[in-house]
Amino acid sequence: MASSTEGNTRPIRLADIAKAAGVSHGTASNVFSRPEIVREEVRERVKAAAEAMGYAGPDPKGRLLRAGKVNAIGVATTEPLSYFFDDPFARAMMAGISEACDATGAGIALVSAGNEEKLAWNIQSALVDGFILFCIEGGPRLVELTRERKLPFVALELGSEDDTVSAIGVDNVAGARLAAQHLAELGHRRFAVLALPFADDSTGLVSPQQIRTAAYTGTRDRLVGYFEALSRFGVDTAGIPVYETENDEASTRAGLETIFASAEPPTAILAMSDRMAMVAIEWLTTRGLAVPGDISVVGFDGVPEAALCDPALTTIVQPIAEIGRRAARAILDFDGTVRRETLDVELVVRASSGPPPKTA
């Protein structure tokens, strides 16, 4: 009875090989894990039995329980899995993370889920040694769930203000200040902002109240930076339309429709991501507006694609790949300390920004 189920449905185990080869379970294990301490004659016998029985090799699941470590990093987001491949910022970050993992042979497990409940389960059950968290949207919740795992983790970007959380990002206020200042120095006085999410599940023009109560501090910081710079040039920031998007094409387009339905459309757009900036460029040029002749566009991120679009995007470049590398290394080389780093950004002027039109 037990014999009849063995051949058909239960995979061959090391114990089966040991039996067939006439050695102990421990010796059979040594053949696969420490072959140098096994006599060659015994080794060959075990290998022959394994071959004859179609053994798949030691099961990683058994090894894992004993080993304790997985040698893989989980990268988690509240977005769908395809975000890692669709979003230019995420791609650039993943390229950096990949480099650090390649250097040490670690694997990457992509962790996300379609709903809150599944996300909690997926984080709880992911077979990883630590996490890197994409915190653009839903960051606080990701941090909370991950903390319960008691594994090392690093939050990326748009920083958690909780200094018990390891985080690696850039100075959003300073970066945004540079972007806005650049446009103001070119002579622009009419602006609009395409914003990242301030909170869960909201898009549209943003009220000062919404800005004050923003759950996502990264977004708020970028707006603060824009407004600080513009105030210095005497611009009335209260009149600047701020349209909250979901950092995707559809909501960005909706934002542009709203912004340009105004009686006094802007001559300059500050987009909080290159992704949105590139959508804006396409939207504008499709409608016969010249970039930067009629409207200037400045992004934020410095994704590789920004330099290739037409016109090439002026943007605030953050060292995305380096952030990814550092995050991965922080997990791979975890030493128990909380690690917080803020890297520098840089204004890179390309072809999407120029003086406002004379008739403006």
Place this chain on the structure above:
Amino acid sequence: MASSTEGNTRPIRLADIAKAAGVSHGTASNVFSRPEIVREEVRERVKAAAEAMGYAGPDPKGRLLRAGKVNAIGVATTEPLSYFFDDPFARAMMAGISEACDATGAGIALVSAGNEEKLAWNIQSALVDGFILFCIEGGPRLVELTRERKLPFVALELGSEDDTVSAIGVDNVAGARLAAQHLAELGHRRFAVLALPFADDSTGLVSPQQIRTAAYTGTRDRLVGYFEALSRFGVDTAGIPVYETENDEASTRAGLETIFASAEPPTAILAMSDRMAMVAIEWLTTRGLAVPGDISVVGFDGVPEAALCDPALTTIVQPIAEIGRRAARAILDFDGTVRRETLDVELVVRASSGPPPKTA
């Protein structure tokens, strides 16, 4: 002694919680896995003990051994990990795979390695339920290594001719035929080919011998398709330069340098990937050659970026995302059968192809 090590270095286990709460190990397990069959009073007591002791929840490693399934798909390549995020074809494929995984809550583990030895180990030890293999380069080796795991797997693209291997791809001969025919119908008679790898570690102009002994049948098939179509138009295919690249920017550029050093440069380029086609467009336009006025370029793949470059690329579109979705579903819904699918391709004419120059 045992008590003193417990608090400091050994993580809290379910057994510790059970002891602290005064219940059996099995009951403690039920509290976390089947709370509905535990009386509330007992449940609260266990939860309180877990909270007080900082328990991270049931360890997925223990669960895994019992459960048997990981609920994750491994995606493997012989390229570095960053390939998944840098290569437009790989990105589009991964987006499709991601969609299917999102629909069922499965995770994705990225598997690759810097060298052959580590690759074998990484495939052998990956904690996954099955594999999807990117077989552009090193496909046969990937298949061989994966087979030893005795897990379900699907080879993508550039097909294995072994019909014991599940594979999903497109008809490379037919697709290439369409590309070449399109250019011939436009009037072109001077061609060059930018080829994917025929074998490991070789780039440069390819001899008929190398074509005949090609290890990668997908590449050979695309060349066969090109040559079949062109022969029908009376083109002497033996004189067509075929430059084998590594499907990256550097080797593609080297190929273009070689091809255009000829006394009789081509008026049309057949590139076996959109990635190479886009590099060619940029290379040509940078040197003052007009695309398609002076040189026409046709790609193969239909990556999203192809429609956005300038000029927009004429290419053979394969349903990349659909291939990815099917591959993932073949693993998630594995029924033990070998599954081979060949999906249709389609010629999409955009702005990179046109009649040859009159002086040619």
Place this chain on the structure above:
DNA sequence: GTATATTTTTGAATCGATCCAAATTTGGCG
């Protein structure tokens, strides 16, 4: 052949959870 050193093999314990048949407890009814 005997004694000793070295090499190899053994087998119970461990890693951390879930499962399930049996034992125990609880609740309802007469």
Place this chain on the structure above:
DNA sequence: CGCCAAATTTGGATCGATTCAAAAATATAC
């Protein structure tokens, strides 16, 4: 209170490997 049914808890087995102290086998020297 006793009986019976239902609910809950128990604890040994299982999942599949690695580990390591002790036992056994082999090699070497006299």
